[in-house]
Amino acid sequence: MTARRRKRPTIGEVALAANVARSTVSRAFSQPERLTTETVERVLSVARRLGYTPNPVAQALSTGRSRNVALIVPDVANPFFPPLIRAAQRKAEEHEFCLFLGDSDEDPAREQQLLDRFSNQVEGIVIVSSRLPDEAIRASAARVPVVLVNRDVEAIPRVLIDSGEGVEAAVEHLHGLGHKRIAYVSGPTGSWSNAQRRLALRRAADRVGAKVTSVPAAKSTYDIGKKVVSKLLATDATACIAFDDLLAQGILAGLAEVGVNVPKDFSVVGCDDVLGSTTTPALTTVSNHCELTGEIAVTLLMDGLRTHAIRDARHVLGTHLVERSSTGPASNRT
Amino acid sequence: MTARRRKRPTIGEVALAANVARSTVSRAFSQPERLTTETVERVLSVARRLGYTPNPVAQALSTGRSRNVALIVPDVANPFFPPLIRAAQRKAEEHEFCLFLGDSDEDPAREQQLLDRFSNQVEGIVIVSSRLPDEAIRASAARVPVVLVNRDVEAIPRVLIDSGEGVEAAVEHLHGLGHKRIAYVSGPTGSWSNAQRRLALRRAADRVGAKVTSVPAAKSTYDIGKKVVSKLLATDATACIAFDDLLAQGILAGLAEVGVNVPKDFSVVGCDDVLGSTTTPALTTVSNHCELTGEIAVTLLMDGLRTHAIRDARHVLGTHLVERSSTGPASNRT
DNA sequence: GTGAAAGCGCTAACAC
DNA sequence: GTGTTAGCGCTTTCAC
Numbered sequence: 001m002t003a004r005r006r007k008r009p010t011i012g013e014v015a016l017a018a019n020v021a022r023s024t025v026s027r028a029f030s031q032p033e034r035l036t037t038e039t040v041e042r043v044l045s046v047a048r049r050l051g052y053t054p055n056p057v058a059q060a061l062s063t064g065r066s067r068n069v070a071l072i073v074p075d076v077a078n079p080f081f082p083p084l085i086r087a088a089q090r091k092a093e094e095h096e097f098c099l100f101l102g103d104s105d106e107d108p109a110r111e112q113q114l115l116d117r118f119s120n121q122v123e124g125i126v127i128v129s130s131r132l133p134d135e136a137i138r139a140s141a142a143r144v145p146v147v148l149v150n151r152d153v154e155a156i157p158r159v160l161i162d163s164g165e166g167v168e169a170a171v172e173h174l175h176g177l178g179h180k181r182i183a184y185v186s187g188p189t190g191s192w193s194n195a196q197r198r199l200a201l202r203r204a205a206d207r208v209g210a211k212v213t214s215v216p217a218a219k220s221t222y223d224i225g226k227k228v229v230s231k232l233l234a235t236d237a238t239a240c241i242a243f244d245d246l247l248a249q250g251i252l253a254g255l256a257e258v259g260v261n262v263p264k265d266f267s268v269v270g271c272d273d274v275l276g277s278t279t280t281p282a283l284t285t286v287s288n289h290c291e292l293t294g295e296i297a298v299t300l301l302m303d304g305l306r307t308h309a310i311r312d313a314r315h316v317l318g319t320h321l322v323e324r325s326s327t328g329p330a331s332n333r334t
Numbered sequence: 335m336t337a338r339r340r341k342r343p344t345i346g347e348v349a350l351a352a353n354v355a356r357s358t359v360s361r362a363f364s365q366p367e368r369l370t371t372e373t374v375e376r377v378l379s380v381a382r383r384l385g386y387t388p389n390p391v392a393q394a395l396s397t398g399r400s401r402n403v404a405l406i407v408p409d410v411a412n413p414f415f416p417p418l419i420r421a422a423q424r425k426a427e428e429h430e431f432c433l434f435l436g437d438s439d440e441d442p443a444r445e446q447q448l449l450d451r452f453s454n455q456v457e458g459i460v461i462v463s464s465r466l467p468d469e470a471i472r473a474s475a476a477r478v479p480v481v482l483v484n485r486d487v488e489a490i491p492r493v494l495i496d497s498g499e500g501v502e503a504a505v506e507h508l509h510g511l512g513h514k515r516i517a518y519v520s521g522p523t524g525s526w527s528n529a530q531r532r533l534a535l536r537r538a539a540d541r542v543g544a545k546v547t548s549v550p551a552a553k554s555t556y557d558i559g560k561k562v563v564s565k566l567l568a569t570d571a572t573a574c575i576a577f578d579d580l581l582a583q584g585i586l587a588g589l590a591e592v593g594v595n596v597p598k599d600f601s602v603v604g605c606d607d608v609l610g611s612t613t614t615p616a617l618t619t620v621s622n623h624c625e626l627t628g629e630i631a632v633t634l635l636m637d638g639l640r641t642h643a644i645r646d647a648r649h650v651l652g653t654h655l656v657e658r659s660s661t662g663p664a665s666n667r668t
Numbered sequence: 669g670t671g672a673a674a675g676c677g678c679t680a681a682c683a684c
Numbered sequence: 685g686t687g688t689t690a691g692c693g694c695t696t697t698c699a700c
Contacts, residue, residue: 005477010692024669025694057454057693059693062691062695063695065697066391068434081416082410082411101435114427120390279614280613291428344676344677347693370685391676393677395692396677397678416683
């Protein structure tokens with residue numbers, strides 16, 4: 001961007017300067033063991049002198065392997081994703097792969113578009129919390145290796161965060177504190193995690209004999225969490241479990257605003273544990289390992305690339321409850 | 335990943351099936367206006383039937399343009415970056431480019447490595463808060479178009495967040511509240527933003543006649559912010575301005591932990607405004623537009639690619655103070 | 669151990 | 685308007 005860039009030297013120029021064939025230069029980089037130490041050294045030194053580096057695009061065209069993978073998430077800015085992205089990137093790097101990032105903004109159309117754009121130039125794609133119909137996912141997976149995160153489509157490798165245990169523990173925890181009526185503040189429609197969490201909640205509530213009311217929150221943002229508070233208080237619930245921490249954080253704020261004390265008057269449980277103890281009061285939440293999730297997804301992808309095998313991996317990660325200060329004994333709210 | 339994938343059809347197969355030359359197929363996609371509507375339709379329909387899509391790798395090799403750009407950040411998980419990343423991705427997408435993401439983990443060596451890996455397969459790179467020496471940046475910029483964010487290297491296009499105004503306003507605000515001794519909790523060494531903020535703070539403090547003490551925080555994390563509190567309280571300051579919101583948030587928590595009331599006993603100001611009012615108390619902070627920053631950086635890059643011009647853009651974005659609840663009248667701490 | 673040559677899938681002159 | 689033909693930079697048999 002600063003000055004007119006000089007054309008990068010090609011393998012041919014190095015070959016010429018080193019007085020060897022192009023194939024030899026190629027080997028000096030990719031399989032030096034098949035060459036004399038002498039030759040390798042000479043070639044590499046010439047290459048260095050000329051500032052030569054293999055052109056990955058040409059390599060990709062020639063070998064059919066780009067050493068690139070893609071990661072598609074619904075919203076980079078949602079605190080659940082950055083740790084996952086980070087871990088995925090790191091893992092890809094470990095395998096000497098570069099990572100494309102796509103943000104679908106929770107929009108299936110955008111997601112499909114990203115998928116199309118990526119599928120031709122990567123060796124594999126990790127799709128997190130896909131909003132696409134099963135068939136669309138299958139169609140893409142037929143063209144390029146795909147690993148799903150938090151989406152359960154048969155015959156497609158997937159890593160799932162099973163909130164079951166965690167949510168169950170949350171319900172028991174709440175029930176133990178005397179809460180008989182619990183509200184579930186649901187997350188994005190079409191989200192596998194949301195369906196999964198709601199189901200787990202209902203099941204656990206039924207078991208302990210608690211009543212659960214669903215309060216919808218279209219998207220998962222702090223502001224929406226705040227706004228949902230009025231609806232929440234309109235129910236007879238004395239505690240709520242939110243789809244995720246972001247929503248829970250907003251609820252905490254909304255509650256504080258209208259003078260409802262947490263946990264004295266109302267208890268709040270989050271999901272994901274991505275906020276640490278940064279909220280006030282510190283949020284009781286269902287913890288998962290989002291970094292691990294990203295790591296495993298990429299690893300699964302890489303394994304698939306190496307073995308070239310037809311495998312139907314279904315990796316399920318457990319969750320557990322982290323009790324902090326946003327939950328307490330049930331009040332006598334009416 | 336599910337079944338053995340069928341080889342993607344090539345331009346040749348489409349040409350054969352449509353009974354035209356390969357160049358015609360190529361044109362049907364890239365310059366349909368030069369072909370009969372009839373031909374275009376026939377080719378495209380055949381292509382669709384065969385499931386053909388142009389191979390971007392081959393296109394890139396042939397044209398020398400990959401339609402890819404890269405973004406390198408020091409830490410994906412730091413809340414300052416996700417909005418920037420998101421905006422950059424979106425902007426790239428608008429230009430029909432895909433975005434590579436790299437996380438340097440604040441490590442110059444990793445950063446250099448990412449740079450090398452990317453430079454051969456993208457048309458341009460945005461580097462955020464680079465920790466690399468000027469020469470290294472210049473060297474990379476000589477091979478591929480580079481745009482810097484929050485790093486001021488002459489002759490390299492850059493977009494800078496000038497915390498000057500905002501920090502100045504913060505100092506005046508604090509001074510107006512009676513604070514005569516202010517601590518600066520510094521950020522990562524080698525960070526341009528850090529140097530810039532410290533300088534602005536000193537200058538403003540001098541002007542209003544306030545004393546400033548520097549308290550170092552190696553990295554910018556919530557935990558380090560918490561830990562720095564003891565050192566902070568060991569100074570005679572009655573208020574602090576932290577390098578960023580993350581640090582400030584940790585400081586808020588650390589202060590609360592030792593029973594120091596904010597803002598009654600101590601005032602805290604952050605930088606970046608990426609937390610909204612989610613902290614308790616809501617953080618007074620120096621606001622910038624991190625999304626805009628990402629957007630402008632990519633736009634600058636794209637402009638450079640189009641015009642192919644040698645330009646030395648230096649885009650400076652202003653900041654302003656957002657007064658919330660973490661600042662108040664000075665106490666009589668001794 | 670090294671070289672020659674074909675080919676990866678596409679684009680871009682240049683012809684017609 | 686469409687076809688022919690070189691490449692783009694690299695890998696990879698297959699010889700020697």
